[in-house]
Amino acid sequence: MLLRQAGIEPEAQxxxxxxxxxIAEVERAEGRRLPAAEHVLLLARRKAEDVARxxxxxxxxxxxxxxxxxxxxxxxxxxxxxxxxxxxATARWRDMRGRTGILHSGHSxxxxxxxxxxxEAHSVAEASVxxxxxxxxxxxxDYVASGEPLLVAGAFTVDSLGGAxxxxxxxxxxxxVGMSLSTVRRLVRELGGSWTALWNRP
Numbered sequence: 536m537l538l539r540q541a542g543i544e545p546e547a548q549x550x551x552x553x554x555x556x557x558i559a560e561v562e563r564a565e566g567r568r569l570p571a572a573e574h575v576l577l578l579a580r581r582k583a584e585d586v587a588r589x590x591x592x593x594x595x596x597x598x599x600x601x602x603x604x605x606x607x608x609x610x611x612x613x614x615x616x617x618x619x620x621x622x623x624a625t626a627r628w629r630d631m632r633g634r635t636g637i638l639h640s641g642h643s644x645x646x647x648x649x650x651x652x653x654x655e656a657h658s659v660a661e662a663s664v665x666x667x668x669x670x671x672x673x674x675x676x677d678y679v680a681s682g683e684p685l686l687v688a689g690a691f692t693v694d695s696l697g698g699a700x701x702x703x704x705x706x707x708x709x710x711x712v713g714m715s716l717s718t719v720r721r722l723v724r725e726l727g728g729s730w731t732a733l734w735n736r737p
Contacts, residue, residue: 662706
């Protein structure tokens with residue numbers, strides 16, 4: 536959606552990455568819990584790398600960019616991914632009321648060109664989100680019942696039903712929606728591309 540709004544019609548491909556296994560393997564090897572910024576950057580890179588590797592092998596004439604991303608919401612010392620269940624989403628919202636957290640969004644861009652090895656660039660964008668303190672139990676129940684918060688990082692959206700419960704966002708707005716467009720533009724340019732040359736929508 537964000538890329539389309541920015542003038543780019545993307546081709547979506549699902550990466551074949553077991554996210555939980557990737558994180559568990561790296562944390563086990565390093566003997567520590569990954570902070571949110573490292574967590575999202577690792578997964579963004581693994582996702583983009585998987586698609587880029589397959590594209591490079593299966594479509595050697597492909598000339599373009601592969602963008603991978605991942606987001607996590609940090610509230611205090613807790614790193615919050617997707618809640619998945621209504622019970623978890625409800626508990627999450629009760630805890631988030633009146634508080635400010637940081638949305639970490641990892642971005643990985645691979646440049647594919649015929650006859651050359653893929654090149655890559657990566658970055659993490661952050662934005663703070665402050666939730667209204669007066670969100671009541673009925674509003675939480677209704678929001679959770681909508682299903683919207685179950686499958687999004689942090690159990691909220693800023694550009695749909697959840698937006699009314701958010702009082703302030705500090706940082707690049709699209710970061711909270713799922714992708715920092717300014718970050719992706721910078722990475723594309725870092726790899727020798729032109730952002731406006733990617734515009735392909737009327």
